Amino acid sequence: MLCRASALLTLAWIFCWTPWASAQQKVPAGAKVLLLSGGQRDHHAYRRQAQRLQKILEDSKQFEVTICEDAAILLTPSLRKYDVLLVTADRRDSEFRLTEEQQRAMLNFVEQGKGLFSFHAFCCADKTWLPQMRELIGGVLSHVGTPDTKVRVGKYPVKIVEHDHPITRGLSDFDHEDELYYYLQTQGELKPLIAAVYEGKDWPVLWTRSYGRGKVCVSVFGHCGVQPNAKDPLDQAQFRNLVLRGMAWTAGRELPGSAR
Numbered sequence: 366m367l368c369r370a371s372a373l374l375t376l377a378w379i380f381c382w383t384p385w386a387s388a389q390q391k392v393p394a395g396a397k398v399l400l401l402s403g404g405q406r407d408h409h410a411y412r413r414q415a416q417r418l419q420k421i422l423e424d425s426k427q428f429e430v431t432i433c434e435d436a437a438i439l440l441t442p443s444l445r446k447y448d449v450l451l452v453t454a455d456r457r458d459s460e461f462r463l464t465e466e467q468q469r470a471m472l473n474f475v476e477q478g479k480g481l482f483s484f485h486a487f488c489c490a491d492k493t494w495l496p497q498m499r500e501l502i503g504g505v506l507s508h509v510g511t512p513d514t515k516v517r518v519g520k521y522p523v524k525i526v527e528h529d530h531p532i533t534r535g536l537s538d539f540d541h542e543d544e545l546y547y548y549l550q551t552q553g554e555l556k557p558l559i560a561a562v563y564e565g566k567d568w569p570v571l572w573t574r575s576y577g578r579g580k581v582c583v584s585v586f587g588h589c590g591v592q593p594n595a596k597d598p599l600d601q602a603q604f605r606n607l608v609l610r611g612m613a614w615t616a617g618r619e620l621p622g623s624a625r
Contacts, residue, residue, distance in 0.1 A: 395427050400419060401451070411453060419432055451612065454486060476576060480581070485588055488583060499550070515547050521561040523560070525559060530558050536603070547561075549585075559572075
């Protein structure tokens, strides 16, 4: 019996001790980031990717990251201590759907001068979204209304469209494997910094916009499948660098090496 208990404890230690399950780093001078994860349980590897994002951001020594999966935090006084919301989840399932109050709290957070980075699937618009949520993001995946957004996993040539923006300054075109959302439903003017080339057309995959006094950066790319061996696009250095730069811009920071 003792041997069995010891074996179970050993297995638990093995499965819990993973390279990405690192402790939160202390970065006292870093921008305070609330990484709101969660989402469809059988689609994206949100939890694994959240831990990866936390490590990438904190290793830069520019950010201090707190991970949360429950959007109820948006309605608490704790939200005020954060500088940037990094939202990564497709929240169209009833379990994770944002309530109207939570949506208004997110909108108010940005409108009052904070930052929001929408990473991949958060731009999947739910039918219950307030119209202002579409204004906040600018371009969304939706199968309600027109155009009917298309989805395709593949490898794409990626073009730097705007070369004089702090996020893209000094960067070159590259090839990238990921999930592309195209024929997005857009709200207002959408000026992409980066575009993916597919079927002879340029499709926006990263852009910025203002909302009230706050900053918004949106990345269509970032798909990590739920399978244990699924590739994470954050493994690619060029894309990882773009995420870091986008987060820095959203937080009003400047990463070393990104200045003119």
